Amino acid sequence: MKETRTPWLDNYGDVPKTLDYFKGTMFDLVAEMAEKYPKYIAYDFMGSKTTYRDFVKNIELCARALKAIGVRENDKITICMPNSPQAIIMFYAVNLVGGIANMIHPLSSQNEIEFYIKESGSLYAITLDQFYGKFEAIRQNVNLANIIIASIKDALSPPLKAGYMLTDGKKIAKIPKDAPIIRWKRFLNYGRNYHWKYRADKKDTDPAVILYSGGTTGTTKGILLSNLNFNALSAQIIATNRIFRPGDKMLAAMPIFHGFGLGVSIHTMLTNGGRCILVPRFTPESYAKLIKKYQCNFIAGVPTLFEALLRQDCMKDADLSCLKGVFSGGDSLSVELKKKFDKFLYDHNSKIQIREGYGTTECVTASCLTPLHMSKEGSIGQPFPDTYYTIVEPGTTKELDYNTDGEICISGPTVMMEYINHPEETANTLQVHKDGRVWVHTGDLGYMDSEGFIYFKQRIKRMIITSGYNVYPSQIENILDAHEFVQMSCIIGVPDPLKMQKVKAFVMLKPGILPTEEKKELLFEYCRKNIAKYAMPYDIEFRETLPKTLVGKVNYRELEEEELKKKQVVVQ
Numbered sequence: 001m002k003e004t005r006t007p008w009l010d011n012y013g014d015v016p017k018t019l020d021y022f023k024g025t026m027f028d029l030v031a032e033m034a035e036k037y038p039k040y041i042a043y044d045f046m047g048s049k050t051t052y053r054d055f056v057k058n059i060e061l062c063a064r065a066l067k068a069i070g071v072r073e074n075d076k077i078t079i080c081m082p083n084s085p086q087a088i089i090m091f092y093a094v095n096l097v098g099g100i101a102n103m104i105h106p107l108s109s110q111n112e113i114e115f116y117i118k119e120s121g122s123l124y125a126i127t128l129d130q131f132y133g134k135f136e137a138i139r140q141n142v143n144l145a146n147i148i149i150a151s152i153k154d155a156l157s158p159p160l161k162a163g164y165m166l167t168d169g170k171k172i173a174k175i176p177k178d179a180p181i182i183r184w185k186r187f188l189n190y191g192r193n194y195h196w197k198y199r200a201d202k203k204d205t206d207p208a209v210i211l212y213s214g215g216t217t218g219t220t221k222g223i224l225l226s227n228l229n230f231n232a233l234s235a236q237i238i239a240t241n242r243i244f245r246p247g248d249k250m251l252a253a254m255p256i257f258h259g260f261g262l263g264v265s266i267h268t269m270l271t272n273g274g275r276c277i278l279v280p281r282f283t284p285e286s287y288a289k290l291i292k293k294y295q296c297n298f299i300a301g302v303p304t305l306f307e308a309l310l311r312q313d314c315m316k317d318a319d320l321s322c323l324k325g326v327f328s329g330g331d332s333l334s335v336e337l338k339k340k341f342d343k344f345l346y347d348h349n350s351k352i353q354i355r356e357g358y359g360t361t362e363c364v365t366a367s368c369l370t371p372l373h374m375s376k377e378g379s380i381g382q383p384f385p386d387t388y389y390t391i392v393e394p395g396t397t398k399e400l401d402y403n404t405d406g407e408i409c410i411s412g413p414t415v416m417m418e419y420i421n422h423p424e425e426t427a428n429t430l431q432v433h434k435d436g437r438v439w440v441h442t443g444d445l446g447y448m449d450s451e452g453f454i455y456f457k458q459r460i461k462r463m464i465i466t467s468g469y470n471v472y473p474s475q476i477e478n479i480l481d482a483h484e485f486v487q488m489s490c491i492i493g494v495p496d497p498l499k500m501q502k503v504k505a506f507v508m509l510k511p512g513i514l515p516t517e518e519k520k521e522l523l524f525e526y527c528r529k530n531i532a533k534y535a536m537p538y539d540i541e542f543r544e545t546l547p548k549t550l551v552g553k554v555n556y557r558e559l560e561e562e563e564l565k566k567k568q569v570v571v572q
Contacts, residue, residue, distance in 0.1 A: 015242075019235050019385050021413060022271075023204050025227045027096040029234070029271040031056055036273065040247055043276040044294070045085050045155055052273075055089075060198075062093035065191030067198045069146050069182070071124060073098035076210070078117055078125040080104050080135075082280040083256050086150040086184060088266060090126050091256070095208055095227070098200025102210045102222070103257040107533045110134040111479075117142045119222050119421060120210050126150060130172045132181070139180070149175065150184040152280060204228040207417055211259055213361035213470065220475065222420040223361050232413035233364050234268040236384035240369055243324045246273030248297040253279035253287055259365035260329050260468075265300055274298075284308035288315045295322040302330040302468030304498055306341050306354065321349040329357045329366055330468035332456060332500075335377055356380050358456055362429065362440045363387075363414040368454050379453040380446075387412030388437070391448050394460060397433045400447075405457060408446045409439040416440070462556070464493035466501050471535040473556070479530045480505060483523065485513050490546050490554045491537070494563045505537040506559055508546050515542035 022029050030052075034042075038053035050058070071077065077094045079101055081087035094101045102120040104113065106128065113134055117125065118141075126148040127135060135147055175181065182190075202208075209225045238244055250269045254261030269276050277294050279287070288309055291299060306328060309315060326345065328338075333356045342353045358380035359366035368389065370381035383389050390399050391406040400406040409431075415438060418426045433439050445457040464471040473491035480489040488508045493501035507523065509515055520540050527536055547555040 015239050015385060017385065019232075019239055021204070021228060021235055022231045024231075025095055025202050025204065025206070026208060026230050026267065026271070027059065027092045029231055030059070030092055033271060033273050037246055040273055041275045042270060043085065043088070043252075043278050045278045046152075046280075047160055048085075048156065050085065055270075058085075058089045059092045059096060061188055061191045062089050063096040063191070063198045064194040065187050065189075066093055066097050066099070066124075067196065068190035068194040069124070069187070071097055071099055073200050073202075074207075075099045075124065076102050076120045076122040078102040078104060078120065078122040079256070080106050080108070080113065080125060080127040080131060081150065081256065082106055082128070083252055083261070083266075083278045084128075084150070084152060084280050085155045085278065086126070087256050088270075088276075088278070090148075091262075095202075096200070097198055098202050098206075100207055100210060100224075103262065104212065105255070105257050105532060105534075106131055108134075109530050109532055110137045111530050112532060114138040114141055115220070116212065116222075117144065119220075124148070128152065129175060132175050132179070133173060136179070147181045148184060148187050149181045154184050202227065204231065209262075210420060211257070211262070211361050211364075220472065221422055221425060224417040224420050225364055226417055229364050229414045229416065230263060230267050231271065232386070233263050233366075234271045236387070236414075237264060237268045237366070238272050239385055241325055241372070243372070244272065244274070244298075247275060248324065249275045249277055249294055250298040250300070251279065251287070251290055251294065251296040252276040253282045253290075254300055254302075254330075254468075258330075258468075259359070259361045260300065263365040264327070264329075285312055285314065288312040288318070291320075292318050297322055298325045298327070299323070300327040300329065302500075303328055303333045303337055304467050304500055306333075307337055307498065310340060310344055315344075315348070318348050320345060321351070323350045323352055326350075326352060326354045327357055327366075327369075328354055329359065330465070358454065360410070360440065360442050360444075362416045362442070363410055363412070364416075367410050367412060367414060376449075376453050378455055379449075380456050381454065382452050383410075383454070384412070387414070389448060389452075389454055390433075390439070391446065392441075394445075397431060397439075402450045403447055405445055405447050407460060408442045408444045408454070408456070409433075410442060411437040411439045464491070464501050464503060466493070466496075466499045466503060466534060469534045471503055476503070476505070476527075476531060476535060476537070479527070480507060480523070483526055485509055485519060485523065487511070488546055488554070490556050490559060492556050492560050492563065494538075494560075495567065503535060503537045504563065505540045506543050506546060507540055508543050 034052040034056040040052050041049050042052045042055040077099050091101050102122050104116045123145045129149050129151045204227045207224050208227045210222045250265050252265040254265050256262050355370040357366040357369040367387050368381050368383050388411045390409050394407045443460045445460050447455050476491045477489045480486050487510045490506045494504045496502040547558040
């Protein structure tokens with residue numbers, strides 16, 4: 001195994017080779033911060049502030065409420081929420097009672113929500129009132145004992161609540177009075193009347209969270225992660241960012257259902273005395289205004305977000321001297337965009353540069369980061385403490401020489417426990433090498449140089465990344481192919497200056513069905529019901545035939561090349 005810790009230590013003399021990791025649960029670590037910094041602000045939400053002391057009290061009340069409605073140790077609770085107080089309170093309350101938090105995208109289609117609930121075996125769920133319809137539509141198909149309904153207005157101050165109800169609140173369909181749900185306030189009242197034991201006796205190595213990713217095959221898998229996985233990530237991020245101080249502010253706009261948002265922007269902050277600025281829904285313009293309003297110390301996002309910030313008029317006079325760290329992940333940061341954003345930071349009084357990282361949900365999120373005082377063009381940085389990278393010949397465990405392209409493999413304390421319900425996929429992804437370590441085979445192509453810097457090239461597995469979200473072509477093809485009009489479909493990613501890639505569908509209709517605009521609109525309507533908003537095709541192109549490879553598979557690369565040629569013609 002090529003040892004990458006030595007060059008990292010040369011660049012960071014104050015970063016220890018190995019760290020001592022917290023032995024308790026995620027909640028235990030937050031509670032420790034509340035003891036240490038009780039009056040510090042844990043999070044801000046649309047003008048309201050909550051201290052660490054009150055945050056932990058709210059978690060404990062929520063935990064008692066969970067026990068009151070029948071939640072037991074190891075029960076799965078689906079959290080289908082944006083970044084809001086109720087979401088993070090529930091997340092840590094589930095941990096406190098020994099449950100497992102099943103984190104899903106609130107914009108998921110109802111069919112996807114049904115899949116996530118069934119795949120995880122969730123018995124309980126929490127979502128916002130505006131998403132209730134999707135849960136009600138699948139209620140008879142799943143085994144949910146209770147659905148808890150929260151509302152953004154419940155977390156707002158009285159003046160903001162009134163404004164919310166006159167604007168966004170008016171757009172939300174009313175839930176029937178006899179609907180089989182528990183409203184958030186009523187739910188918490190159950191907790192006030194529960195006086196028995198609610199704290200579970202759990203260890204750092206016990207399972208705690210399920211996040212979703214495509215695994216090595218591009219098929220959605222639930223990734224089971226432990227308390228240690230998250231707490232180790234928290235320690236590693238702080239160890240490699242010695243500029244952090246308790247009380248520092250992180251703009252937490254990356255979503256809580258994603259490892260980047262949950263692990264970096266929220267859990268790392270809340271387990272080190274940091275302050276989260278919770279953003280439930282954002283646009284580049286609102287993101288820019290929040291950076292200025294709160295004078296944030298840390299921001300994290302996908303490359304498309306940083307590109308959009310460059311075009312915000314309100315950022316022209318921004319003073320960014322407050323920034324200590326700007327982190328890019330979720331997709332490759334182009335060299336040109338990095339140069340542009342670094343200049344933007346310099347022109348706005350910042351003394352730092354954007355730092356790129358790399359990771360996979362199989363390791364929670366980031367496991368590699370550009371050092372603070374040293375970077376190499378095109379590199380995604382060096383591994384975190386106790387984290388090792390090696391490059392192997394794809395499909396094997398044979399290690400390759402420096403500067404040789406191969407599959408990126410990762411080993412360390414953030415490596416997942418398993419893919420739930422998929423032992424064969426787990427065995428393919430988690431492999432023991434001859435050094436005795438368990439390695440995640442990422443399915444990504446890259447290389448390592450002799451100084452331990454990692455370079456990401458592309459995904460071996462076929463996957464589209466749009467605005468930082470993973471989109472798996474085979475899933476959308478399966479949905480389209482199930483339509484009565486469709487004979488065969490193929491999904492590709494088309495380069496886009498804002499989203500990096502956007503989704504396009506090629507469809508071959510069944511014999512006798514004519515390709516018309518009416519048919520196209522019917523397919524779009526079908527997609528909107530069955531595909532998450534971020535994964536929706538921007539275009540559906542009808543084809544009489546689809547190109548094939550020599551072995552008879554649909555040649556999606558040929559379609560990708562056609563789209564690239566079209567763009568080149570337009571540019572010329």
